[in-house]
Amino acid sequence: MSSPIFLIGARGCGKTTVGELLAQALGYDFHDTDHYLQQVSGQTVADIVAAEGWEGFRHRETQALMAVSAPETIVATGGGMVLAEINRRFMQERGSVIWLQASASVLASRLSAYPQSSQRPTLTGRPITEEMTEVLHQREALYQQTAHHIINAMQPPEQVAAQILDALSLARAS
Numbered sequence: 001m002s003s004p005i006f007l008i009g010a011r012g013c014g015k016t017t018v019g020e021l022l023a024q025a026l027g028y029d030f031h032d033t034d035h036y037l038q039q040v041s042g043q044t045v046a047d048i049v050a051a052e053g054w055e056g057f058r059h060r061e062t063q064a065l066m067a068v069s070a071p072e073t074i075v076a077t078g079g080g081m082v083l084a085e086i087n088r089r090f091m092q093e094r095g096s097v098i099w100l101q102a103s104a105s106v107l108a109s110r111l112s113a114y115p116q117s118s119q120r121p122t123l124t125g126r127p128i129t130e131e132m133t134e135v136l137h138q139r140e141a142l143y144q145q146t147a148h149h150i151i152n153a154m155q156p157p158e159q160v161a162a163q164i165l166d167a168l169s170l171a172r173a174s
């Protein structure tokens with residue numbers, strides 16, 4: 001199977017970290033839609049949001065999704081990729097969609113340790129645990145309805161990657 005693999009889930013669930021591991025394991029290309037946007041525009045997420053608002057960023061991330069999606073590619077999406085129906089449908093029809101599921105408290109603790117604020121400007125203006133609770137409340141149904149597979153992301157990254165390979169029956173015989 002060579003169609004793209006899309007990783008979805010909230011900020012901090014490990015899409016970028018696990019995506020790189022998966023790409024290595026499979027010999028696939030790796031793309032992260034936020035990194036792609038930064039490369040082509042020379043702007044961070046925070047720069048884009050400051051200049052164009054979240055609406056401008058969301059428009060650009062749809063373009064990034066479509067630009068990086070190709071066979072034998074792992075695509076780490078941004079946490080809000082599922083908000084637009086066009087993105088949900090594109091991922092579902094083009095490839096395999098994996099939701100990396102984690103609780104608000106686990107996400108908040110990872111994000112407090114590694115905020116990367118130029119990539120993750122606040123979504124709600126609230127403290128991080130409250131923000132992640134609210135974001136999951138708004139988006140969980142979208143992650144669920146878009147995913148072909150749901151993986152517990154509250155385990156070490158190598159195990160998360162191995163479970164994805166199992167779910168897709170992509171583990172290579174050694």
Ligand SMILES: Nc1ncnc2c1ncn2[C@@H]1O[C@H](COP(=O)(O)OP(=O)(O)O)[C@@H](O)[C@H]1O
Nearest residue numbers: 011012013014015016017110114153155156157
């Ligand atoms: N499975 C995991 N277990 C523990 N820490 C993780 C895990 N996955 C990611 N992290 C850490 O959480 C932070 C956010 O990870 P990242 O891959 O950037 O998430 P995302 O792309 O989903 O926002 C990083 O500091 C990363 O090292």
Ligand SMILES: O=C(O)C1=C[C@@H](OP(=O)(O)O)[C@@H](O)[C@H](O)C1
Nearest residue numbers: 010011012045078079080119120
């Ligand atoms: O959840 C979100 O709306 C966002 C998540 C971020 O990506 P990560 O999920 O990789 O942190 C980034 O795309 C942007 O800050 C918006």
Ligand SMILES: [Mg+2]
Nearest residue numbers: 015016076077
């Ligand atoms: Mg990421």
